[in-house]
Amino acid sequence: MTTRISDGAPLGDEHGRPMDLTTLREDDLLLDRLGRGDDLADADADADADAVAATLARWRATLPGDDAADRTNDELLASALAVLQPSRRIGRVARRAAALSVVAALAFGSLAAASEHAGPDSPLWPLTRLMHHDRVEVRAAADAADAADAGVSAARAAIDANRYDQASRMLDDAAAAVERMEGAADAGRLREEIAALRALIPAGTERTTAGPPARLPSSEVPRSVVPPSPVDSLPSVPTSSTVVPTADSPVPPVGSDPPLVPLPSLPTASLSIIDGPIGLVR
Amino acid sequence: MAVMFDSALAIRAARGETRAVAELLAQVRPGVLRYCWAHLGSLANASPDDVAQEVCLAVFQALPRYRDRGLPFAGFVYRIAANKVADSFRAARRAAGTRSLESVPDQIDDRWNPERRALIADMARRALRLLDDLPHTQRQIIVLRVAVGLSAEEVADALGMTASAVRMAQSRALCRLRERARDQESANEADEVVA
Numbered sequence: 001m002t003t004r005i006s007d008g009a010p011l012g013d014e015h016g017r018p019m020d021l022t023t024l025r026e027d028d029l030l031l032d033r034l035g036r037g038d039d040l041a042d043a044d045a046d047a048d049a050d051a052v053a054a055t056l057a058r059w060r061a062t063l064p065g066d067d068a069a070d071r072t073n074d075e076l077l078a079s080a081l082a083v084l085q086p087s088r089r090i091g092r093v094a095r096r097a098a099a100l101s102v103v104a105a106l107a108f109g110s111l112a113a114a115s116e117h118a119g120p121d122s123p124l125w126p127l128t129r130l131m132h133h134d135r136v137e138v139r140a141a142a143d144a145a146d147a148a149d150a151g152v153s154a155a156r157a158a159i160d161a162n163r164y165d166q167a168s169r170m171l172d173d174a175a176a177a178v179e180r181m182e183g184a185a186d187a188g189r190l191r192e193e194i195a196a197l198r199a200l201i202p203a204g205t206e207r208t209t210a211g212p213p214a215r216l217p218s219s220e221v222p223r224s225v226v227p228p229s230p231v232d233s234l235p236s237v238p239t240s241s242t243v244v245p246t247a248d249s250p251v252p253p254v255g256s257d258p259p260l261v262p263l264p265s266l267p268t269a270s271l272s273i274i275d276g277p278i279g280l281v282r
Numbered sequence: 283m284a285v286m287f288d289s290a291l292a293i294r295a296a297r298g299e300t301r302a303v304a305e306l307l308a309q310v311r312p313g314v315l316r317y318c319w320a321h322l323g324s325l326a327n328a329s330p331d332d333v334a335q336e337v338c339l340a341v342f343q344a345l346p347r348y349r350d351r352g353l354p355f356a357g358f359v360y361r362i363a364a365n366k367v368a369d370s371f372r373a374a375r376r377a378a379g380t381r382s383l384e385s386v387p388d389q390i391d392d393r394w395n396p397e398r399r400a401l402i403a404d405m406a407r408r409a410l411r412l413l414d415d416l417p418h419t420q421r422q423i424i425v426l427r428v429a430v431g432l433s434a435e436e437v438a439d440a441l442g443m444t445a446s447a448v449r450m451a452q453s454r455a456l457c458r459l460r461e462r463a464r465d466q467e468s469a470n471e472a473d474e475v476v477a
Contacts, residue, residue, distance in 0.1 A: 019450070019453055019454075019457070023453060023457075024449050024450065024453050027449075027452060027453040027456050028434060028449050028452070028453075030456075031424075031427040031428060031434075031452055031456075032427075032433070034427070034428045035427050035428055035429075035430070035431035035432065035433075036431060037431070050460070051460075051463045051467070052412070052456060052459040052460050052463050055408060055409060055412060056409065056412075056424075056428050058405055059320075059405045059406065059408070059409035059428070059429070060428055060429065062319075062323070062401060062402045062405045062406070063316040063319050063320060063323070063402075063429055064312075064315050064316060064319055065312075066312040076307060076311065076335060076338055076339075077303065077304050077307055079335075079339055080303050080307055080338065080339065080342040081298070081300060081303055083339055083342050083343045084295075084296070084298045084303065084342055084343075084345065084346070085298070
């Protein structure tokens with residue numbers, strides 16, 4: 001009878017003669033014992049009768065045992081770790097590079113978004129100029145228009161107060177700001193206003209150029225010549241609506257010069273620190 | 283007996299975990315060493331120890347690619363071993379009659395004792411001559427089962443067969459070897475009668 005095993009293949013020798021399960025099992029056990037290096041002569045008296053098993057057992061006995069394999073394990077382990085290192089390192093470098101590029105992309109994206117509305121006093125301003133060039137130009141033109149408007153208003157107030165020198169300088173600054181407006185719609189109107197105000201300044205008043213004002217050493221700046229700031233930058237300018245006339249501060253008669261805005265006291269030591277702004281004053 | 287190869291351990295070793303590498307090396311090396319001695323032990327100008335070392339390093343070098351192949355780990359190891367042994371066998375045959383310095387081990391052990399080496403070479407020659415009559419697959423099965431010490435299941439993994447097919451093939455191989463041994467014995471007896 002032909003015995004079948006689990007995978008359905010018919011059991012038979014190479015001549016087609018049937019092989020029984022007992023033979024299969026015995027051969028399997030024999031090979032297991034040979035593979036372990038068991039001494040067949042002691043374990044099985046029938047082994048002597050099987051010349052093939054005896055030859056295979058003697059062959060197996062001459063082969064190195066597990067103890068021989070352990071002898072150079074340390075050296076081999078170091079070599080095995082060494083050959084694994086490059087792939088390990090490459091994998092680690094690639095993972096780090098990928099993580100860094102993601103972080104860099106996120107950071108750059110966030111900075112670019114944040115820089116969109118940054119002003120000149122912001123640390124992100126250089127990035128804004130790089131990333132949002134058109135926006136920077138628009139902003140510069142708007143700032144110049146604001147400065148020109150403020151300058152014209154302040155000059156008008158100075159002319160009203162008969163401070164013509166001061167008014168002239170303010171008009172120069174306003175004209176320089178108008179030049180920075182680069183074709184803005186208000187530029188023409190502001191030029192006309194500046195020309196009209198210049199016409200109100202009596203001839204003989206020193207006319208300055210529109211170029212950058214000469215700087216004076218801060219130590220030479222007399223406190224009395226510090227001009228009032230543009231209207232919007234005055235620390236606290238009393239207006240007619242906010243000033244309540246009292247006995248100590250009588251309302252000046254109509255037609256007389258309005259009193260100068262009292263200046264805050266400037267400590268001498270601080271002049272050197274604010275050299276820049278002071279340097280603009282002539 | 284050889285420990286059943288652990289594919290999960292191989293994957294951990296491929297990540298470079300030192301402990302897993304050491305454990306896997308301890309599992310792989312004894313069988314690889316015997317495999318090399320079984321095939322090359324009969325050649326005077328071959329160094330089975332060095333070839334076994336090369337096989338182990340080649341296994342670890344190829345380990346990062348192991349996951350992608352879908353091959354059982356025993357098959358992965360003994361395919362590499364078979365290629366290295368075949369290369370060394372050809373090189374040893376080409377250099378027959380000479381002996382390169384590389385084939386002499388740095389540390390002489392018992393296996394390099396001339397008497398012992400002669401015995402090993404003689405036994406390897408007899409065994410391989412015995413197995414020469416077998417078809418290629420049956421010969422591989424007997425070498426892996428006896429010399430390396432793999433189980434029928436591990437041999438099945440290594441050769442891409444089922445364990446049942448391995449058991450059947452190994453029984454057929456033994457049956458064939460026993461028949462040949464009987465024929466040889468009968469021939470010897472006949473020679474003695476004639477004499």
